[in-house]
Amino acid sequence: MSLVATRPEPGDARPYAFPAIHRVSVAGGEVVAAHLPGQLLATASLLLDAGAAREAPGREGTAGVLAKCLEEGTTTRDSAQYALALEGLGAELSTSVDWDSFRVGVSVPVGLLSRAVTLMAEAARTPRLDPADVARVRDDEVTALRMDWAQPGPRADAALRLDLFGAGERVGRPLHGDPASVAAVTVEDVTDFHGSWLKRPGVLLVAGDLDKLDLKELGAAAFAGTSGTALTPEGPLPVPVAPARRVLLVDRPRSVQSTLRLGHRAPERAHPDYVPITLVATVLGGAFTSRLNHLIREVKGYTYGIRADFAMTRRFGRFGVSSSVQTAVTAPALVDTVGEINRMRRYGVTETELEVARTWRAGSLTVDMQTPGSIAAALATLVVHGLPDDYYATLRQRLLEATVDEVSAAAAQYLHPEGLTLVIEGDSALIRDDLTVSAIGEIVDAEV
Incomplete structure (x- = not known):
């Protein structure tokens, strides 16, 4: 046994290659597949244009209730029979809803994928939707949301979103509604949503050893009994900059902390400046070594952590900062945070901090793309946002080659400290005077 006196230096990064992509049109839908030679597991995911953006006003959360109901059986099997059929394949049904899509997926040994896709399609296309089951699932969701909204955060998030995008x-x-909107969801709402959006073919995403899979067979199973054509996505929303900062107070009496949410509108995910925008967020607040975490946590000791990011969807984006601080330091924490954002906008980034951000982002991309499930999720990004098939094959290199000038220019263009909405969920009686003295922005009481 020997001791190593010095820490080993990292070696050169291994070459990274995204799997080859294959596309097949079948039965009115499209199969988009990634070839993973020798992979014993395979993943299939049905991608449907039935995200939260399709929900009716006042019924936010309908898609989430429907997603949970897919586990309650189909028109030909009750929940126990369906669960046993999945279990017999060693499969588990997964569902998810975001702004842009509704997804239903399965992962199984590659030789069983065809049977698993048939079961997945059965749940997605012909769910039982028994009124008693739908009501129970809805009520469970309401209870979970009430518990969530009793904690700090969701009300602040909702106030920021409402201020940035408006109730219209x-x-x-x-995204998932609130306790009131989900409680208002009826059985008819759920069945109508299913009939309107989940009967369309959509796109089947497949990640696995394609030498052992018949993509046309998988597509035929996924799209059987469907009708309708692909929907034309609406264009991106405008990205206006507010004329002045606003401070929204969400009162939480006797709170010992203030929950902070800062944000403004930003470009959509398919924007050509995605790479430099992502690196701006990484340097500013996307990693433990970021500027905001160093200043607000390490130097000032105001918080355990603070994060900044650009959240981007098909139609819109949002720059945001989130943290929680002790009530007594609410105002100085906000002043310092806005000041750091302003400094980055004015002076850009340094080569030293950008090198850390580039390496971390590129390395994370490589690590994240290791399983069929993660590859299928990447395929979903390509489809939803209309990105080219070689997007991921070149993304890592574009991250590593981003320059200080490019990222600094993105900071100047896409950070708007003067147009931020600052939401504080805390004891307004204790923090209002300090906020007024700070003159950080007009103070408004938010009703959420």
Whole structure:
């Protein structure tokens, strides 16, 4: 046994290659597949244009209730029979809803994927939707949301979203709804949503050893009994900059902390400046070594952590900062945070900090793309946002080659400290005077 006196230096990064992509049109839908030679597991995911953006006003959360109901059996099997059929393949049904899509997926040994896709399609296309089951699932969701909204955070998030996008836009209301909107969801709402959006073919995403899979067979199973054509996505929302900062107070009496949410509108995910925008966020607040975490946590000791990011969807984006601080330091924490954002906008980034961000982002991309499930998720990004098939094959290199000038220019163009909405969920009686003295922005009481 020997001791190593010095820490080993990292070696050169291994070459990275995204799997080859194959596309097949079948039965009115499209199969988009990634070839993973020798992979014993395979993943299939049905991608449908039935995200939260399709929900009716006042019924936010309908898609989420429907997603949970897919586990309650189909028109030909009850929940126990369906669960046993999945279990017999060693499969588990997964569902998810975001702004842009509704996804249903399975992962199994590659030789069983055809049977698993048939079961997945059965749940997605012909769910039982028994009224008693739908009501129970809805009530469970309401209970979970009430518990969540009793904690700090969701009300602040909702206030920020409403201020940035307005109640007239679906994106101005919470992604999964709130306790009131989900409680208002009826059985008819769920069945109508299913009939309107989940009967369309959609796109089947497949990640696995394609030498052992018949993509046309998989597509035929996934799209059987469907009708309708692909929907034409709406264009991106405008990205206006507010004329002045606003401070929204969400009162939480006797709170010992203030929950902070800062943000403004930003470009959509398919924007050509995605790479430099992502690196701006990484340097500013996307990693433990970021500027905001160093200043607000390490130097000032105001918080355990603070994060900045650009959240981007098909139609809109949002620059945001989130943290929680002790009530007594609410105002100085906000002043310092806005000041750091302003400094980055004015002076850009340094080569030293950008090198860390480039390496971390590129390395994370490589690590994240290791399983069929993660590859299928990447395929979903390509489809939803209309990105080219070689997007991921070149993304890592574009991250590593981004320059200080490019990222600094993105900071100057896409950070708007003067147009931020600052939401504080805390004891307004204790923090209002300090906020007024700080003159950080007009103070408004938010009703959420």
